Amino acid sequence: MSEHGHDHPHEPIAGDDGPAAARARALEELLVEKDVVQREDVRRNVDWLVSRSPADGARLVARAWVDPVFRDRLLQDARAAALDLGLDPGPSPVVVAVENTEQVHYMVVCTLCSCYPRALLGPPPAWYKSLPYRSRAVSDPRGVLEEFGVELGEGVELRVLDSTADIRYLVIPRRPEGTADLGEEELAALITRDSMIGVAEPVAPASATA
Amino acid sequence: MKQAVHDRGAWPTDAPIDRTEHELADWEVLTDALVHSLAGEGLMNVDELRRGIESMPPDAYERASYYERWLYSIETILAEKGVLAPGELDARLET
Amino acid sequence: MTFRVGDRVRVADRVHEGHHRTPGYVKGRSGWIERVHGSFTNPETRAYGSDGLPERVLYQVVFDLEAARTYVDVFEHWLEAER
Numbered sequence: 001m002s003e004h005g006h007d008h009p010h011e012p013i014a015g016d017d018g019p020a021a022a023r024a025r026a027l028e029e030l031l032v033e034k035d036v037v038q039r040e041d042v043r044r045n046v047d048w049l050v051s052r053s054p055a056d057g058a059r060l061v062a063r064a065w066v067d068p069v070f071r072d073r074l075l076q077d078a079r080a081a082a083l084d085l086g087l088d089p090g091p092s093p094v095v096v097a098v099e100n101t102e103q104v105h106y107m108v109v110c111t112l113c114s115c116y117p118r119a120l121l122g123p124p125p126a127w128y129k130s131l132p133y134r135s136r137a138v139s140d141p142r143g144v145l146e147e148f149g150v151e152l153g154e155g156v157e158l159r160v161l162d163s164t165a166d167i168r169y170l171v172i173p174r175r176p177e178g179t180a181d182l183g184e185e186e187l188a189a190l191i192t193r194d195s196m197i198g199v200a201e202p203v204a205p206a207s208a209t210a
Numbered sequence: 211m212k213q214a215v216h217d218r219g220a221w222p223t224d225a226p227i228d229r230t231e232h233e234l235a236d237w238e239v240l241t242d243a244l245v246h247s248l249a250g251e252g253l254m255n256v257d258e259l260r261r262g263i264e265s266m267p268p269d270a271y272e273r274a275s276y277y278e279r280w281l282y283s284i285e286t287i288l289a290e291k292g293v294l295a296p297g298e299l300d301a302r303l304e305t
Numbered sequence: 306m307t308f309r310v311g312d313r314v315r316v317a318d319r320v321h322e323g324h325h326r327t328p329g330y331v332k333g334r335s336g337w338i339e340r341v342h343g344s345f346t347n348p349e350t351r352a353y354g355s356d357g358l359p360e361r362v363l364y365q366v367v368f369d370l371e372a373a374r375t376y377v378d379v380f381e382h383w384l385e386a387e388r
Contacts, residue, residue, distance in 0.1 A: 020278050021237035026302045027284065028240060036293055037247040045243035094342060111219030111328050113260055114276065123242075126232040129276045132225040134218035138330060141373045147227055158373040162219060164326045165363050165378040166345045213329035220330040261324040261352035291354075 049123065056087045057120040057170060058191035060097070062184045065175045075099060078170060082120065090119020092168045098161065099172040100198070105156050106171045107145065107198035109137035110163045117168035121193055128197065138162065148199040161198075171198040179205050215268035216260075238277040245280060254287050262286040306381060308364060312338045315387040316366070316379060324352035327383045331368055331375075335387050339376060340365035347380070 015021065031037045060082060064071035074081040078097040082089040089095055095117050098106045110116065111134045116124040127133050136144050141160050145152065152158060161169045173195040179187060182205060194200035213221065234242075248254040262283025263271070271279065288294040308314060318333030326348050341364055346357025362381040367374060 016235050016237055020275070020281060021235065022303060023281055023299065024237040024241045024244070024277075027281070027299055028244060030294070030299060030302055031244065031248075034293075036253065036288075037244065037251060041247045041250060042240070042243050045246040046239050048246075049239050049242055096340075109219075111330075112216060112326060113263070123234055125229075126276070127227050127229050130227060131218055131221070131272065132223055132227045135221040135223050136225075136227070137219075138370070138375060139220040139372055144227065148229075160373045160375045162328065162375065162377045164328060165342075165348070165380065167342055167363070167365075167378050217329045219328045255351055257324065257346075257348040257352035257357070258354070260348075264324060 049118075052118055052120075053122040054120075054191075054193035054196065055188070056082070057117070057193070057196045058188040059085060059087065059184075060120065060170070061172050061191045061196065062188035064097075064099075064172055065179075065187055066184055071099075071172070074172065088119050090117070090168075092117065092119070092166070094166060095120065095168045095170060097170045097172055098159075100174045102153075102174075103155070103157060104159060105152055105198065106159045106161055106169075107137060107141055108161045108163065108169045108171060109134060111135070111138055112164055115163040115168060117170050120170060121196060125193070145199060148194070150200060171196050173198075173200075173202050176202050176204050214264060215266075215271045216264045234277075241277045241280050241284070244284060248284070248288075253291065253293060254284065258287050259283050306384065306386060307362065308338045308341070308381070308384065308386070310338050310341065313387045314338060314364075314366060314384045317383050317385060321349070323349065325349050325383075327379055328377065330370075331366070331377050331379070334368055336366045336368040336377075338364050339367045342378060345380075 028042060032039045060074060063085060064074045070081065074097045078095040079089045100106055114124055114129040116128065137160060141158055163169055173191065176190060190202045190205060192200055192203060195202045245254060245259055263279045265286060266279060266282055274282065285294060285299060289296060313335065314337065315335045316327060316331045316333060341362065343363065344360035345363050347361050351357030363378055364381065364384065365376055366379045367376050
């Protein structure tokens with residue numbers, strides 16, 4: 001059992017034994033007792049949330065890499081493209097996919113809160129929701145990319161997308177060199193969450209030389 | 211023009227970005243699920259959730275964790291609508 | 306006002322005390338319409354229990370900020386035409 005002394009710095013206690021956790025559990029009990037929400041419905045929502053991961057986003061990108069017609073579909077209507085693959089694009093009314101190229105690199109932020117294509121990527125990482133990212137993605141995006149270890153090529157235009165309203169953005173990262181022989185599943189394994197936010201490139205294939 | 215505390219784009223800061231991965235705690239997933247359930251019941255929409263978060267006093271907003279802000283918002287909005295009586299949740303925590 | 310892709314616009318530089326989704330860093334700035342996203346409920350009223358109707362058109366507006374070309378989704382009632 002951890003100890004929290006009185007001189008503990010004022011950081012929120014995120015674990016399930018902290019005051020916020022107790023509050024959340026008490027809130028659920030109260031709301032269920034008052035018949036405001038149904039416990040089964042809450043469970044269903046919990047299950048849906050924990051089922052979300054970047055795997056679905058990676059499948060979309062991998063298919064776009066191997067199939068130019070699907071790529072166009074994804075760029076035109078990402079929600080429909082996701083449904084074509086039997087994926088759940090989530091309740092967000094509109095998901096828009098943007099494509100990184102030799103000339104252009106996209107990076108996504110939600111400066112006002114944490115808007116994110118959760119159905120396709122899972123919950124956003126803590127850093128995406130953090131105050132420094134939300135601020136600096138707009139004022140110092142190149143500095144942010146440097147921190148993430150991304151070096152943009154000479155003459156690559158950086159474009160920052162701020163999801164301020166109902167649209168959720170998904171980045172189609174560039175297909176790495178040396179992947180011509182890889183199948184869709186192997187390609188999907190290279191496509192990371194961060195590459196679909198625009199703060200990383202996909203992983204290089206294992207057989208690639210430096 | 212002074213920006214509201216949640217309006218963080220270009221907010222002056224040199225702070226580095228902490229890239230530590232944090233898996234969501236059970237209570238955080240629960241809080242998220244509660245909002246979805248409340249939305250399903252027509253009791254709280256995403257705009258109200260955001261408005262509730264934005265109503266936090268600035269220093270409380272900055273100190274709170276992401277889902278602590280959500281909890282604050284749920285309580286604020288539900289109290290506003292009379293779904294929760296003032297102090298009802300606090301009283302529950304004391305028992 | 307209705308805009309089309311390519312139209313030059315300026316974001317209103319007004320104070321709005323309640324909930325709104327136009328970030329401060331673009332207020333008063335000029336840019337141009339990159340996409341027309343379609344119509345959506347108005348978050349400014351929906352945040353206070355209204356149904357958010359009538360829907361408002363949401364635009365993707367591009368700004369050539371010093372740091373980078375920045376794309377922001379802005380509702381029609383925050384945009385003015387600019388020559």
